[in-house]
Structures are given as structure tokens and as C-alpha cells.
Amino acid sequence: MIRKAEHYRASGKGSNKKWRGLLLASLIVVTVAVLIQLILRQLFFYPLSVTSDAMSPEIKPGDRRYFVYSRLSTPVSGDVVLIKSARADVELLCRIVAADGDRVQIAQGKLKINGSVARDLLPRTSDARDLSYEMPETEVRPNFIFCMNDNHLNTNDSRAHGIFSRNQIVAKVFKPLLLF
Structure with a gap:
């Protein structure tokens, strides 16, 4: 055996x-x-390759970012979001600059939020038709947001499409926290 x-x-x-x-x-x-x-x-989230220079220099064309669906988070001012435009069949990548009752104005190439200068937009021309130089004061209604691109010369944002409803937010850029 x-x-x-x-x-x-x-x-x-x-x-x-x-x-x-x-x-x-x-x-x-x-x-x-x-x-x-x-x-x-x-x-929860999905990866997306950015094809536009709207958020340059922070997010460049070809960069991959992860997005969290808007139903899982509450986007606030300063967040980069993906928005489904009602006027065009496109999704726009832009930053929330004002929300819920804020007053937004662009005067002499300066972005003003609630009367104080938020940033200088370095306009292309001093023409009033240039949306990065002049825009009348607009109040953002509750549950609405005003978005702008970091690359302000790319006017594919609230200046061209109007103020967005929070329901139009598809997702928010996810910034993972690394614990090492």
C-alpha cells in the first residue's frame, strides 16, 4: 500500500x-x-477622456478624469461639473462660479460675484459684444448655477447657454483622496 x-x-x-x-x-x-x-x-462613478480645452490649464485635452454622478454629491461653487445643455445636444465641462441667489456680472473684463471681483478675465477686445469683457449683472435663482470655463476665451458656458438648472448637472469631477 x-x-x-x-x-x-x-x-x-x-x-x-x-x-x-x-x-x-x-x-x-x-x-x-x-x-x-x-x-x-x-x-457611482465613471472615467471620461476630456476632448476640449475649456478647462485649460487645470484639465487639458486628452486628460482622463473620473466623474461622480450628481445624485451622489451636491456640487458647490468651485466644483468642476459636466452639464447637459438644454440649448444644444452636448455635455459641457465647466466650473460653478455662482449659485442660489448670487449676483454675477462681468464689467471691464473682471468677473464680479456679489459685487466683489472674483478674477480678471483678460478679455480679447474691449468690445461690449465680447462676453468675456462685458455682461450685465444677473441674479442666479435658487436651484440654479452659473458656470464658467477656466479658459474664459472658450465661451461654451453660462455666458452663451444661460444659467443652468441643478437638474442639468450630469456629474462632478471626482478627486480621490490618497491615504499614503
Whole structure:
């Protein structure tokens, strides 16, 4: 009886079971990881490659960013959001500069929020038709936001599309916290 067990071990027949068990465990781990990734991507966040220079220099064309669906977070002033425009069938990437009762004005190339200068827009011309030089004071209604691009010469934002409803926000840029 002992001779048979020694022959079995020496022939290598027992090692096939080890490899099968290892292969099965690896397959289970990979399957679970893929399922978790798909669930997280569909329910919480998704990656997107930026194709516009609207948020240059912070976000350049070709950069990949992760976005969190708006139903999971409350975007506030200063957040970069992805907005579905009602006037055009496009999604716009822009920064929230004012919300819920703020007064926004662009006068002589300076962005003013509630009467104080928020930033200098360095206008292309001193022409009143240039939206980066002059814009009359506008009050943002409750549950609405006023968005602008960091690259203010790209006027594909609230200056061209009007004030956006919070319902038009598709997602917010996700900034992961690294704990190491």
C-alpha cells in the first residue's frame, strides 16, 4: 500500500489538482474584481477622456478624469461639473462660479460675484459684444448655477447657454483622496 502512494506522488498525478485549485481560485478572484468594477462604474462613478480645452490649464485635452454622478454629491461653487445643455445636444465641462441667489456680472473684463471681483478675465477686445469683457449683472435663482470655463476665451458656458438648472448637472469631477 505504501509503495502505491509513493508511485502516485512520484508520477506527478497529485500536482494537477493543486494547479486546478489555483486556477479556479484565480478565476474567481478576477471575476469578482470585474463585477465590482462594473457595479461601481454603473452606480457611482465613471472615467471620461476630456476632448476640449475649456478647462485649460487645470484639465487639458486628452486628460482622463473620473466623474461622480450628481445624485451622489451636491456640487458647490468651485466644483468642476459636466452639464447637459438644454440649448444644444452636448455635455459641457465647466466650473460653478455662482449659485442660489448670487449676483454675477462681468464689467471691464473682471468677473464680479456679489459685487466683489472674483478674477480678471483678460478679455480679447474691449468690445461690449465680447462676453468675456462685458455682461450685465444677473441674479442666479435658487436651484440654479452659473458656470464658467477656466479658459474664459472658450465661451461654451453660462455666458452663451444661460444659467443652468441643478437638474442639468450630469456629474462632478471626482478627486480621490490618497491615504499614503
